[in-house]
Amino acid sequence: PPLIRLEDYRPSAFLIDRVNLDIVLDPHATRITADLALRPNPAGAPDGPLHLDGDDLTLVGLDLDGAPVPGADYAVDASGLTLHRPPRRPFMLRVVTEVDPTANTKLMGLYRTDGVYCTQCEADGFRRITYFLDRPDVMAVYTTRIEARREEAPVLLGNGNPVEAGPVGEDRHYAVWHDPHPKPAYLFAVVGGRLGKVEAPFRTMEGRDVTCAVYVEPGREDRAGYALDAVIRSMQWDERAFGRAYDLDVFNVVAVSAFNMGAMENKGLNIFNDKYVLAVPETATDADYANIEAIIAHEYFHNWSGNRVTCRDWFQLCLKEGLTVFRDQEFSSDMRSRPVHRIGEVRSLRARQFPEDAGPLRHPVRPNAYAEINNFYTATVYDKGAEIVRMLRTLIGPAAFRAGMDRYFADNDGRAATVEDFLAAFATVTGRDLSAFARWYERPGTPRLSAQGAYDAAARRYTLHLAQALPTEGPPLVIPVALGLVGAGGPLDGATCASAADGVFILDRIEAELVFENVTEEPVPSLLRDFSAPVRLDLALSDAQRLRLLARDSDPFNRWQAAQDVALRLILAPDAARTDAFAEALGTFLDGEALADPAFAALVLALPTEAEAADALSGDIDPDAIHRARHALRAHLGRALAPRLTRIDAALAPAEGASYSPDAASAGRRALRNAALDLMAAGDPQAGAALATRRLDAATNMTDRLAALATIAQIPGEAREAALASFGERYAHEPLVLDKWFALQATIPEEGTLARIAALKGHPAFAMTNPNRVRALIGSFSMGNPTQFARADGSGFALVADTVKALDSANPQIAARLLTAFGSWRRLEKNRRQAAAEMLNGIKAVPGLSRDVADILVRTLK
Numbered sequence: 133p134p135l136i137r138l139e140d141y142r143p144s145a146f147l148i149d150r151v152n153l154d155i156v157l158d159p160h161a162t163r164i165t166a167d168l169a170l171r172p173n174p175a176g177a178p179d180g181p182l183h184l185d186g187d188d189l190t191l192v193g194l195d196l197d198g199a200p201v202p203g204a205d206y207a208v209d210a211s212g213l214t215l216h217r218p219p220r221r222p223f224m225l226r227v228v229t230e231v232d233p234t235a236n237t238k239l240m241g242l243y244r245t246d247g248v249y250c251t252q253c254e255a256d257g258f259r260r261i262t263y264f265l266d267r268p269d270v271m272a273v274y275t276t277r278i279e280a281r282r283e284e285a286p287v288l289l290g291n292g293n294p295v296e297a298g299p300v301g302e303d304r305h306y307a308v309w310h311d312p313h314p315k316p317a318y319l320f321a322v323v324g325g326r327l328g329k330v331e332a333p334f335r336t337m338e339g340r341d342v343t344c345a346v347y348v349e350p351g352r353e354d355r356a357g358y359a360l361d362a363v364i365r366s367m368q369w370d371e372r373a374f375g376r377a378y379d380l381d382v383f384n385v386v387a388v389s390a391f392n393m394g395a396m397e398n399k400g401l402n403i404f405n406d407k408y409v410l411a412v413p414e415t416a417t418d419a420d421y422a423n424i425e426a427i428i429a430h431e432y433f434h435n436w437s438g439n440r441v442t443c444r445d446w447f448q449l450c451l452k453e454g455l456t457v458f459r460d461q462e463f464s465s466d467m468r469s470r471p472v473h474r475i476g477e478v479r480s481l482r483a484r485q486f487p488e489d490a491g492p493l494r495h496p497v498r499p500n501a502y503a504e505i506n507n508f509y510t511a512t513v514y515d516k517g518a519e520i521v522r523m524l525r526t527l528i529g530p531a532a533f534r535a536g537m538d539r540y541f542a543d544n545d546g547r548a549a550t551v552e553d554f555l556a557a558f559a560t561v562t563g564r565d566l567s568a569f570a571r572w573y574e575r576p577g578t579p580r581l582s583a584q585g586a587y588d589a590a591a592r593r594y595t596l597h598l599a600q601a602l603p604t605e606g607p608p609l610v611i612p613v614a615l616g617l618v619g620a621g622g623p624l625d626g627a628t629c630a631s632a633a634d635g636v637f638i639l640d641r642i643e644a645e646l647v648f649e650n651v652t653e654e655p656v657p658s659l660l661r662d663f664s665a666p667v668r669l670d671l672a673l674s675d676a677q678r679l680r681l682l683a684r685d686s687d688p689f690n691r692w693q694a695a696q697d698v699a700l701r702l703i704l705a706p707d708a709a710r711t712d713a714f715a716e717a718l719g720t721f722l723d724g725e726a727l728a729d730p731a732f733a734a735l736v737l738a739l740p741t742e743a744e745a746a747d748a749l750s751g752d753i754d755p756d757a758i759h760r761a762r763h764a765l766r767a768h769l770g771r772a773l774a775p776r777l778t779r780i781d782a783a784l785a786p787a788e789g790a791s792y793s794p795d796a797a798s799a800g801r802r803a804l805r806n807a808a809l810d811l812m813a814a815g816d817p818q819a820g821a822a823l824a825t826r827r828l829d830a831a832t833n834m835t836d837r838l839a840a841l842a843t844i845a846q847i848p849g850e851a852r853e854a855a856l857a858s859f860g861e862r863y864a865h866e867p868l869v870l871d872k873w874f875a876l877q878a879t880i881p882e883e884g885t886l887a888r889i890a891a892l893k894g895h896p897a898f899a900m901t902n903p904n905r906v907r908a909l910i911g912s913f914s915m916g917n918p919t920q921f922a923r924a925d926g927s928g929f930a931l932v933a934d935t936v937k938a939l940d941s942a943n944p945q946i947a948a949r950l951l952t953a954f955g956s957w958r959r960l961e962k963n964r965r966q967a968a969a970e971m972l973n974g975i976k977a978v979p980g981l982s983r984d985v986a987d988i989l990v991r992t993l994k
């Protein structure tokens with residue numbers, strides 16, 4: 133597929149200032165009349181023809197300033213509509229199009245899901261509604277009239293504020309919405325359908341009264357309360373943390389069941405995948421509640437970082453996504469435990485972004501070319517993008533960071549901005565040159581930071597040598613390294629280092645030497661505290677030194693990291709004596725702290741994943757060997773820690789009749805108790821299965837029920853099959869719960885899983901047309917079952933490849949996303965590598981592949 137390049141960016145030749153839409157909803161023939169106020173762009177070069185983007189549209193009418201455009205004056209093709217000789221003055225264009233929302237399986241543009249009309253326009257879905265300058269630097273004020281049969285769509289929602297509504301004849305009605313804030317087309321949305329709602333008032337710090345509402349399938353209103361509460365808390369937090377107030381009279385969230393993304397930040401009308409809205413304790417886990425809170429916040433925060441200040445072009449996607457992820461992470465950290473949340477952020481960065489940055493789909497946080505923008509909604513743009521913002525704050529300090537954010541919003545409000553505009557705001561308020569820091573946006577790959585220390589006891593001096601290395605050529609990056617020294621009894625607070633006065637050293641050269649004075653004993657360095665930069669750290673420490681950090685460091689992140697590092701080495705190079713020592717250290721840790729901070733303790737007990745172990749290997753990957761080694765380590769630890777785990781289990785048992793609360797402290801207790809159960813079961817599968825079965829029966833909420841089921845699912849036998857069957861029956865009419873059940877079965881690391889998945893594809897609740905179902909059954913398999921996905925006989929690869937082929941024409945975005953599971957195929961051992969290559973080439977041979985899939989395929993095979 134052809135590439136679109138950042139260097140080719142040119143301002144649009146024309147602008148559109150106002151858009152008046154009249155949308156008459158119909159299941160198969162929805163008619164859209166768009167009145168567009170166009171004018172030449174003074175910053176553009178409006179001398180050629182005018183091309184309006186369009187995709188899969190039927191053109192019904194075209195008028196210019198009230199007169200039909202003669203057929204000879206325009207042309208329509210697969211990419212849109214061209215006016216050969218547009219006026220060189222402001223003019224009105226009326227475009228009438230027709231679309232079939234029921235036939236829209238791509239879920240881009242206007243479509244129907246469970247009878248509800250909804251839209252998805254990011255990145256380029258608006259061109260599937262009408263012909264338009266579908267690019268984010270064309271911003272217009274929208275007025276939208278929506279009409280429908282009242283019976284079919286009693287609720288009609290648009291962007292902005294409701295203006296008027298009323299009947300049309302006997303059985304139809306309409307509503308008009310006006311959005312006073314100019315916006316790019318990707319933020320446009322309409323919804324029509326039978327929906328129930330919950331609502332709550334909010335008064336902004338500017339005194340504006342806002343009605344917040346969450347719309348869901350009728351009868352599910354009791355499941356929308358948590359999301360609504362998260363909306364209110366997000367509004368409060370953005371005022372307090374960033375001084376940002378909401379700017380319309382209503383804020384609506386709508387949950388729909390078929391949605392390609394997690395959610396979408398359309399102005400005043402966020403549309404959500406129902407997975408990230410609906411929650412009651414019977415159907416949602418603690419993780420679901422945390423995700424709902426985070427994603428509600430994320431989409432709400434886009435109102436400023438994305439909507440009021442949008443992106444000039446799609447190369448700047450990180451400008452809104454990286455920044456907004458950073459903002460939602462800060463929000464969740466304030467709502468929950470900051471260190472626990474930070475560990476979660478880093479785990480997900482390492483699970484998704486590090487492999488991406490090391491594989492064929494690697495790209496800079498701001499890419500400089502793309503074939504299909506939908507393939508760039510990646511962990512790199514989002515999560516590494518957020519890490520860059522976090523490093524910027526570390527670099528300039530929180531006060532200057534806040535001042536810079538204020539400046540950014542003030543200077544760019546109502547504009548389509550660039551990464552340069554963002555950095556300029558911080559350069560202005562600090563007077564600093566941020567051009568070296570800006571390299572983070574341009575350089576793909578994860579840097580390595582290596583460290584070596586030497587202690588001079590006589591001089592009471594510790595010297596630390598730091599060096600950075602990048603996988604790609606170029607000047608050094610600016611890496612903030614938060615650090616400290618830890619002695620046998622704890623942090624050596626008396627030690628001083630002139631170049632890291634406040635505990636952070638800025639490594640802006642290839643290498644540097646730090647000198648610590650007044651170091652009273654040989655220390656263990658604690659580097660990259662709180663994961664101060666998204667790099668891989670090479671620091672040779674013994675187990676004993678790492679376990680000192682676990683026991684004594686003041687930085688919770690590095691305490692957790694130390695245990696992870698020891699465990700990772702034991703997976704890569706098993707050793708019984710060292711495992712005993714590790715178990716003893718974990719035991720001491722649990723005795724001292726497990727009950728004081730259960731959420732943190734649960735993370736310490738969670739060993740590195742098989743994917744992380746694979747990522748850390750230097751040679752070819754054999755997923756079976758990694759699985760065996762990790763399993764053996766868990767079994768060893770489970771046996772060694774059994775008495776303690778039993779005590780934890782008892783101590784954290786909920787009180788009889790206690791009601792469920794999704795708050796972080798309660799969730800932490802459940803997390804530790806369930807982690808203990810899982811480790812006990814690894815040590816003694818027989819007893820573990822029995823205990824987990826009892827826990828499954830006694831569970832009063834989905835968190836505990838699913839955790840018990842997950843433990844049972846790892847232990848082959850009749851108990852497992854019975855438990856899975858009864859869970860499936862109990863939730864036969866709860867698609868979101870069945871997704872968990874699909875995912876759990878898809879990730880069983882056994883040969884029989886392929887047959888299980890084949891059978892589950894025929895389950896009445898499974899549907900290839902619903903992205904959540906496909907992700908649960910097939911996506912979980914490809915991303916979460918390394919031994920079976922990468923089977924040497926190729927059958928695991930074939931399952932995923934067949935799904936990609938089957939989905940490609942119906943929903944290319946989801947097909948392409950599934951295909952990214954092959955990203956690490958070249959690192960596999962020879963037989964598996966060959967099998968993967970065969971499957972990828974088999975997809976390549978399919979005629980008429982979508983641009984989405986072709987793009988991922990070409991890059992993966994390169």
Ligand code: DPP
Binds near residue numbers: 254431
């Ligand atoms: N809706 C997606 C997100 O918020 C894309 N903007 O990240």
Ligand code: ZN
Binds near residue numbers: 430434452453456
């Ligand atoms: Zn976003």
